[in-house]
Amino acid sequence: MTVRQKPRGRFHHGDLRRALLDAVAEAALEHGPEAVTLRDCARRAGVAHSAAAPHFGDKRGLLTAFATEGFERLGAAQEAAMATAPRTASAQLTASGRGYIGFARANPAHFRLMFREALLDGTDPALNAAREGAWAPLERSLRAGLPRLGEPALHQRLVLAWSAVHGFATLESEGAQHILHGAESADAAAEACIAAVVRAALRRGD
Amino acid sequence: MTVRQKPRGRFHHGDLRRALLDAVAEAALEHGPEAVTLRDCARRAGVAHSAAAPHFGDKRGLLTAFATEGFERLGAAQEAAMATAPRTASAQLTASGRGYIGFARANPAHFRLMFREALLDGTDPALNAAREGAWAPLERSLRAGLPRLGEPALHQRLVLAWSAVHGFATLESEGAQHILHGAESADAAAEACIAAVVRAALRRGD
DNA sequence: CGCCTCATCTTGACAATGGACAGATGTGGC
DNA sequence: GCCACATCTGTCCATTGTCAAGATGAGGCG
Incomplete structure (x- = not known):
């Protein structure tokens, strides 16, 4: 039993x-x-x-476990990139974005599966814990870089950074590379996107 | 029988x-x-x-036709929003983003299916034409707002705007609302995200 | 050592699915 | 009036996910 x-x-x-x-x-x-x-x-x-x-x-359980592992590795990728970066707010945020996009690039199918909610068990505690853990580094670095910002305003910055980085990674892993990269190299496009996000997210003023 | x-x-x-x-x-x-x-x-x-x-x-053909219709309506939603907005670059870009996110919100399942490449026939000409058409308004409004920017730099702005708006819409329709909205209303989060994207995309200088 | 419990794994069955096929049926062209 | 043809039906087949029952082996306890 x-x-x-x-x-x-x-x-x-x-x-x-x-x-x-x-x-x-x-x-x-x-x-x-x-x-x-x-x-x-x-x-x-x-x-x-x-x-x-x-x-x-069942199958859902298997895919859920797989996705959980993905979120753990996604968080670890960001932590690893941040550990070797300067302690500046912008450097930390940049490293977090690089780790995020880097993981999505190195494991495109894994990354996509992690966001197929219909295939996963949304009530699984391990999955939810790993998911929270994966987006914590970004929040932490952003919060450290903007200590005097109010909670709602900070949340808006978080949504912006999360949306842009996740959107880039998603579009790239979803087969829209031809749209994203144009004539440029993939790395240059990613770097430019991250730089713009960091600038916008750390911008002073409400 | x-x-x-x-x-x-x-x-x-x-x-x-x-x-x-x-x-x-x-x-x-x-x-x-x-x-x-x-x-x-x-x-x-x-x-x-x-x-x-x-x-x-076959089934793939059916879903492909459905996705094609979705891209057409996604483009139309942006066009409609832009038509009633002032001719300013920032107003046009804002309207485009609102149309994009508005469509994703009004048709979450349709929107998600449009980006399930594995379920669609990527070689279908109608699908590809509709997809190009759906992202043309954003490119057009951005190009009009930044007439003196070089091609590669403009492309980077495009990628940024596309990534952030698409990322927001994706996260929202993918069941991550609890992360995105926090204590705030959904509309406020979307508006703040769009405003930040427009500001970053239309920023002067390379 | 012998046995016994139980998690692990296999086999077989079942309903549901997508696709292929032959054939019925209505539509429009002649 | 009649026929070619697109449309739709019913049936068959391979494959899938899940369940139930049985085989297998690991480790505990005498």
Whole structure:
């Protein structure tokens, strides 16, 4: 009756939980996030088609766990970039944006799946915690850079920065590269976008 | 063998093409864009599940036609907003953003489906034409407002504005309202975001 | 060591889906 | 009046996600 969430030891398969999550990454990269199939993931992991049930419950559970891992890595990418940047507010904010867009670029299918709400379990506490954690660095750096701004005004800056960075990453990973980049290189477009966002977000005055 | 009451139209069905597209809109609104089912759409339209083939080919064709219609309406929403706004560059750009976000708000499921590249036929000429047409108003108004800016710099402004407006609309329609709005009203958040984008996009200097 | 509990995994079944096909049925051209 | 053809129906098939029942092996306890 008691369902143990954490499998303690490796069982028949070495680590099926990890193997299945890796299989999701593979499948999402090959055929797109919405085309991920439970049976295909099981095939990739070399197990029967219902072997995922003890670990993730159902397909939604598997994708939710995958998305949770994505949000954790998205937050970590920002933290890593910020750790090696100067402690200036603008440098920290720039690093956060670079980490965000960098993660979306390095893991386009993973990134897209993280925002397919219909495929995920929105009530999962781990997912929500990871999601909050992923957008905390941006909020923290912005709040540190604008200490005297009131709460509502600060929230507006946050929405602006979040929208622009997320919008760029989304458009890029969604197949609209031809629109975004034009004749320029992808990196230059990203850098220009981040710079503009940082300037607008840290602008003085209400 | 359920007896179906056929509407007395010219043909078997009055206008099945339109009925199916409306069914897609209904289904997408109820269960999300990725949960749209060909058979369910056919049921809503009161026809057999293979009746869509002559009109749209397959499911992807149906969704592609639906997305195409969405891009056309997205462009029209911006044009309509711009037509009633002053001819100032900033007013035109603001109106364009309002039209964009307004469409995404009024048709959240439609808007989301338009950017599910994996569900659409990216080679469809009508889709691509409508997509270009939808983002033309923003480019036109920005280009008119910055006549002396060089091409690459102008492109960067375009990317910034497009990213921020699209990012806001995406986050809002993707179920991240709790993050975006905070204690504020949704309209205030949108207006503040648009205002910041217009200010940043029309800023003088490279 | 022997056994026993239980999580893990397999097999088989089921309903639902998308696509393909042959055939019925109405529409418009001749 | 008659025929070519687009439209629509019913049926079949492979695939999918989920469930139920059974096999398998790990680790605890005597």
